[in-house]
Amino acid sequence: MASQDRTYYAVLGVSRGATAKEIKDAYRRAARSAHPDHGGSSELFHDVAVAYEMLSDPERRRRYDRTLGVEDPLPHARPAPSGRRPRPTPVDTFAQPARYEPSYSTGVEPALPLVIAGIQVHGTARQPGTLARLRRGSGARYDGERATARLLEAQLLPGFPAARLVNGLSFGGGVDVGHAVLAGYRIAVIDSLQAPPGNYSWDGHHLRHRGRPAGDVRIRNSVRRVQDLFPECNVRAWLVLHGRPDNPFEPIIDYPPSLDRSALVSVHVANAGSLLREVRGFLAEGPQPDTVQVPVLARLLRAAAH
Incomplete structure (x- = not known):
């Protein structure tokens, strides 16, 4: 990151207990203001992109939180209950069946059929x-x-x-x-x-x-x-x-x-x-x-x- 004492949470302007939606919304705001064509800089935009990549993935976020000395897992980082299929590792996540965002089961009019x-x-x-x-x-x-x-x-x-x-x-x-x-x-x-x-x-x-x-x-x-x-x-x-x-x-x-x-x-x-x-x-x-x-x-x- 641009500063060693600045956390990824601070880059996006969210708390450590932020939900996945709060992180996504914060990233979109930060990306627009950080873009060089909108008055930002390439360094700042890179920091925002890296922060989002780290915090949007639950497994990466859990590992990052450990580096910050977070002993008690936050709600977003609690392990899956026994019997639930483990989350794929970052190496093979791309090979999983496609998911759609937003989901077609929400009832909201989709951008595409x-x-x-x-x-x-x-x-x-x-x-x-x-x-x-x-x-x-x-x-x-x-x-x-x-x-x-x-x-x-x-x-x-x-x-x-x-x-x-x-x-x-x-x-x-x-x-x-x-x-x-x-x-x-x-x-x-x-x-x-x-x-x-x-x-x-x-x-x-x-x-x-x-x-x-x-x-x-x-x-x-x-x-x-x-x-x-x-x-x-x-x-x-x-x-x-x-x-x-x-x-x-x-x-x-x-x-x-x-x-x-x-x-x-x-x-x-x-x-x-x-x-x-x-x-x-x-x-x-x-x-x-x-x-x-x-x-x-x-x-x-x-x-x-x-």
């Missing part, structure tokens, strides 16, 4: 129009998006029931995104390219191929736009380079040692093999990865319908 929210794949890659085809790299992007959609459908979604893949999104103002993967309170934003062979380097701002500029990486602007539109979520971006189809770990991408890959709205450049590992890890380590946030999914689907 269950038959829609229950589908894991929505939308298709956007085929460039006549004018778009004249732009340099448009064909490589379209072919890359189709390859990424096939990759995610075949190798990420089957083992991740709550993950929702939305393809071909447009958020206005020229901000287009190839794919968004939602799980819990995290969104992975992904763009794609069919890449010629050779080594690549990425310094967080510029992509180079064999030492020469490899084109503009538009996803750097897109991820900031998505984070602004979804302040309740932690958004991270990837640009995946598809090389030889028989080797998902080509091409090779080099990073300078000084690059902070955990920074706010950071962009990762990856090959197909590392993309799966990194995206799965990012989504699975977030709060409630076995949950489909139905209102967030509904807003993503509206962006895919344009």
Whole structure:
């Protein structure tokens, strides 16, 4: 955290006995005010996101409370009664059957019908129009998006029931995104390219191929736009380079040692093999990865319908 004597409860402005709903409400307020575009800073926004991830998960919160010297378990941290199934560990929570938030059993009008929210794949890659085809790299992007959609459908979604893949999104103002993967309170934003062979380097701002500029990486602007539109979520971006189809770990991408890959709205450049590992890890380590946030999914689907 930004200060060693400041607890995660203080970051969100709640008491140690706060309920799960109070923590969620406090996080949404804090995330909006802490966002750099709303007068906050990347450091403060990161603190808020980390605090929510710790306190929204009962098991993580119980372990954290022990570090604060809380001897008598708080109501939120009491162990489950004998005979109840133990809570899955954070490692395998993402593999559990999908839960929906809010629940469809509450009687409240849902943002999406269950038959829609229950589908894991929505939308298709956007085929460039006549004018778009004249732009340099448009064909490589379209072919890359189709390859990424096939990759995610075949190798990420089957083992991740709550993950929702939305393809071909447009958020206005020229901000287009190839794919968004939602799980819990995290969104992975992904763009794609069919890449010629050779080594690549990425310094967080510029992509180079064999030492020469490899084109503009538009996803750097897109991820900031998505984070602004979804302040309740932690958004991270990837640009995946598809090389030889028989080797998902080509091409090779080099990073300078000084690059902070955990920074706010950071962009990762990856090959197909590392993309799966990194995206799965990012989504699975977030709060409630076995949950489909139905209102967030509904807003993503509206962006895919344009």
